[in-house]
Amino acid sequence: MSTQPGPGSLPRTIHAFTDDALGDDDAVGLVARLATREVAPIELVEAAIARAERVQPVLNGLAYADFNRARAEARGVVSSLAGTLLHGIPTLVKDNVDVAGWPTQHGTGAFTSRPAAAHGDFTEQLLGTGLVPLGKSRLSEFGFSASAEYPSGDPVRNPWSTSHSSGASSAGSAAFVAAGVVPIAHANDGGGSIRIPAAVCGLVGLKPTRGRLRADKLTRSMPVGIVHEGVVTRSVRDTAAFLAAAEREYRNLHLSPLGHVEGPVRRRLRVGLVVNSPFRTTDETTERVVREAAAMLADLGHDVREVIPPVPAYFEEDFVLYWGSLALAMTAGGKRMLDASFDTALTDNLTRGLARASRRRLHRLPLAIARLRASTRVAARFYEREHLDVVLSPVLAHTTPRLGHLSPTEDYETIIARLTDWVSFTPLQNATGEPALSLPFGQDSEGLPVGIQLAGPKGADRTLLELAYAVEEARPFRRITA
Template structure:
């Protein structure tokens, strides 16, 4: 059987090439991935719905497609696979089986990728940590006491531990980039409209949420976006195709770029010194590669954008709770979901349609301001997060606050919670450690987290680059250059080396 050491040295493209040339069989690769999953998932809790027999059956068939025989994992949110539990991390949907594949999943499977299982996510993918009551916490392979981030935390933990080379992920407020930063991976959020979201959804989270993958190498991410980019039937919008493939861009050095950077916290709070150091080192590396780099003011109003994001957050959670009636056969009740989720949905019902419409219109205000920034700078550089990965449970509400949330939810006191200031405190705390990523979601532009720094105690810290709309090509080109200058794909957490 293919040894793990041999498997571990290869990214998705490398595995695909050896399978295509018959130096490896799909069955060998599949068994190695399953063995690795069974060994490590006990500690990681990254995979919540194994599909090992399904993967074995696929590996036994003739292989076709550019990624034929390569295993991947699907996030248990967004990446719907027919006949496979699709819980969205909530006990209210633990028995739900979808009737059809999402279009993005069809494209992955059509390229020959083999679904090894579904990965852990927080309830309704709402949090920047992956600690649902249904599935329990996913754990970071760099330190099992810490979170891999969220909401694509299970996917990130599995890729970082070497179970699979790539895993599906979605990003509605940073949920690709935050786990990438916390797990030492490359994570790119595509532009709004770049990849399909159908057939069941027109625009996820009003277009703020986009799906792609987490990977160890830039070229895997680029090649998979080449395969999945483009509208599906009935898509509300689409973007022009790039001049060259994204994989080609990842192999070409970019021209001299103008990069503006900032380490200021958008909400005026503290930024961890290691995150500041990561941006400083990235700026120095960029300068050594010939790029122009200078410090700038953050090109957005942090509190205003946070307010707008939370209006989306509340409204979409309310809609998700309402949609549970179609699954449960009755309206959702507080006990069906976690207390914080119920409160978020309750708050969504306290705002008017006019409030939501005004907040949605303000997205374009932020987009125009960012567009003016990009007239002077090709890219914006910030920390991906304001702190290294938190410990499991660190961001939980204190017991007294949790008790208050349960009372507010049970009694339907959403308006009272708003008047008390509790909502403002919760919102500020929620974004304290992850305040940089929501900008790209609301404005629709592409952004990536690149793993260029590790703390003295061995925790990964990512840096974020934000590009203009539809300029994924620019991000891939720079990412490839950075990867060649300071390789990271060979770094492994202690768990994966053991």
């Protein structure tokens, strides 16, 4: 753990990597060590518990812990399965999906959750890979903000700099993976919530093609299926291994099978470069990092050229309205959907502001939904017209803000303006359902990670992973221990 000064008495940076059973291995490395019985699942879980206890007072990434259950599950891993798939690897589950016997608090203090009666659909697939959950990770309230900050204080902090945001909404998962507590953790993405925390915490975060992984009932009922499940990891091979393991549990027959992607692309790809979104100008540091990535891809033999993204002028307004309609549904129906104790007055300024803004413009929602659904066809035509395999862009329009910049104690107009200024690239693929991947590539003047995004047409998950392998091979990812 670093002892450099941070906010107040906190260290500036913090991590939990040490010479224990986990070491500095990724999940695939640990699977190999389990296979040779160099370590046992219970040793990995005990090490992860010790690491979680070490960093939780600073990072605040845990929403709920059940270490005894994790110990029991680790001891119950059948020896013949240890070292296969991901059996015995410790993980965290984001606190907006149900795990049987655990509460699902959704990052809010507006109600008191009761233990879930059963696993959610995606949880069945996630834990069916053999991962052993230590507990649940924190998120911003209902996942609406791109920074996990709360009116009560105690934000989720970035291990690279504890005075900065860890991104959101999958903040706790990203902070704990980057800090070395677990090698892989659940994340989901309704506007960038896998890719944003991955970018600011120096991780790999793939939002798969819509339908690649199972969706919970509530997600399936949404008019536009913007929420996608996934994981955050420290290596491309861990993300690829998870998707291969998950596909053995469930495969969408409407998509080509992904299989186990195990190495870099060897063919020449046509890459479109996008530096600025149609709505915001990218800051100098982020532009430099993305252009460096473009130059490296060109050096690797790929055809890289700048393109104009297929984003209509009305897209941002439509997406914010739809996002707000989800807040409106939550505030209006919280007692029915969550618990009778739900109190809208206890939600934060962003949740209430989104709901109010949506209510005022509710008459425009049907058109917004229709245009968001149509974005799938618009994007598909763009890839065909431009003859592209991949689009390279920033993940975010500017570098990671300090905690407080997106505080939910600010008024709604301030928060939403700051959010849309920062989150300018990721929502498109939530609407289109296309895959998009965040990779660590550069850093800002304070040493925080800066990510790049690789996106592709529907079903191009394999292409993105293969290209990500090539990026990681050419420019190994920086680690917090370095």
